[in-house]
Amino acid sequence: MATLSQRAQKLFIQYLRENNLKVTQERLALLDEIFSTNEHLDADDLLARMKAKKKKVSRATIYRTLDLLVQCGLVRKSRLGQEHYFYEKVQPGRRHDHMVCTHCGKVIEFWDPALDERQRQICQEHNFRPSFYSLQIQGLCEACQALERESRFLD
Amino acid sequence: MATLSQRAQKLFIQYLRENNLKVTQERLALLDEIFSTNEHLDADDLLARMKAKKKKVSRATIYRTLDLLVQCGLVRKSRLGQEHYFYEKVQPGRRHDHMVCTHCGKVIEFWDPALDERQRQICQEHNFRPSFYSLQIQGLCEACQALERESRFLD
DNA sequence: AGGAGCGCTGAGACTCATTGTCAAGAAAGA
DNA sequence: TCTTTCTTGACAATGAGTCTCAGCGCTCCT
Structure with missing residues (x-):
């Protein structure tokens, strides 16, 4: 194989x-x-x-x-x-979107069928033929939230 | 007013x-x-x-x-x-995402509460604190799909 | 209103990721 | 192996966005 x-x-x-x-x-x-x-x-x-x-x-x-x-x-x-x-x-069957931590740069991959399906529907409603989706969420990852709580954002 | x-x-x-x-x-x-x-x-x-x-x-x-x-x-x-x-x-109460036509550049604004809510849930599931979302869908708008059917993509 | 203080602006130099150019080098088919 | 054609590397060029700095224009104080 x-x-x-x-x-x-x-x-x-x-x-x-x-x-x-x-x-x-x-x-x-x-x-x-x-x-x-x-x-x-x-x-x-x-x-x-x-x-x-x-x-x-x-x-x-x-x-x-x-x-x-x-x-x-x-x-x-x-x-x-x-x-x-x-x-x-690109790994077939592993489509995903990204969350990016604005503090440490960590990238979390995620994928959600409901999100996917809803996007498809919305395109249909607008008679739009999609070829490429890009969803990105920026914010703070768990570790950096903890750092922030401890006021340890030093740099 | x-x-x-x-x-x-x-x-x-x-x-x-x-x-x-x-x-x-x-x-x-x-x-x-x-x-x-x-x-x-x-x-x-x-x-x-x-x-x-x-x-x-x-x-x-x-x-x-x-x-x-x-x-x-x-x-x-x-x-x-x-x-x-x-x-x-920015117009308060008019949050939206974008569809962009890759052929004519047209921008369609859309917003969907279900999408929004699901994104929020997903962040929670990953203990991620979002500060900024960006969803963009590229593809062909209705008019350009029609052009394509008529094989009139000239440039 | 007048003037001091301090942020603002314009022009152009600069940065830096990405792209273009072109002569020399490596695939691929005969 | 030879020849054609595509590729590569070095370096120049591009272009969006940023920085610098001398002179300008807001603000505020009197």
Whole structure:
């Protein structure tokens, strides 16, 4: 039974071939890196991780490859905390939204069928054909609320 | 009975005084501009509109004033379509989320109590204290769906 | 009203994530 | 292997948003 990462690689290669694009070291290495973690990474994280593995990949290539991965549906691009973009692997059947702690940056993933269904209904009511949802809730996570109670927001 | 715009100005002036900030021509003019439209404006829109009215306001001042207006709750800042920020006046009792047409850029505002309530519950379940929600749905509006059916996506 | 004090503004430099350019380098098919 | 074509890396460029600072305009006091 193939791992998620292996299936993703297969799909990516298929996507590349279908579009007359080439299967390169850099592209595979980046895909691999993204699928080997559950974190939400930004372009710089990837650059650092590749460097740590002694695989040099330029910043431009990282952005170009991420675009491809988003286009073929293997990676999701979102703005956490309103700043630059973060990328995460897409796991079929694991759709989710994000809560982001504005103090420590912690990201909590959640998903709720009722929310999902209601959104779908609302789109129908407006004759709107949705292609992409983004729900993000910013606030304080449990730990940071405790810190605040103890007045220990030091920085 | 005061108009929304007049009430907003009163609140803004009060906010400025309370914070030892000055009530300037530029600040009032920008507030006025935002409250005289229902559109979602970006910084460049405001710059153009002020220029059209022959009131010169610099880009820096626009950003600075928008920050103030967001801080005092009179203006809402959001990303429509993932690109730069858009600003819109806040009308008490008219909370809403956005659908954005990816083809023509049309923005549909909607609000649903069930959605709102469910989001609140989910936060409680995660012991998360929310301070800011952002729900955005991208897709095709009714008109653009019709265009697509007629294969008239020309550009 | 006049003036001191202090925040504000405009112009332009600056930042920083992201994108474009182009010559040299690596896949893929013959 | 050869040739074509796509990719890459280095670096320049872009663009939204921010910072700086000298001069201006609010406020408030008298």
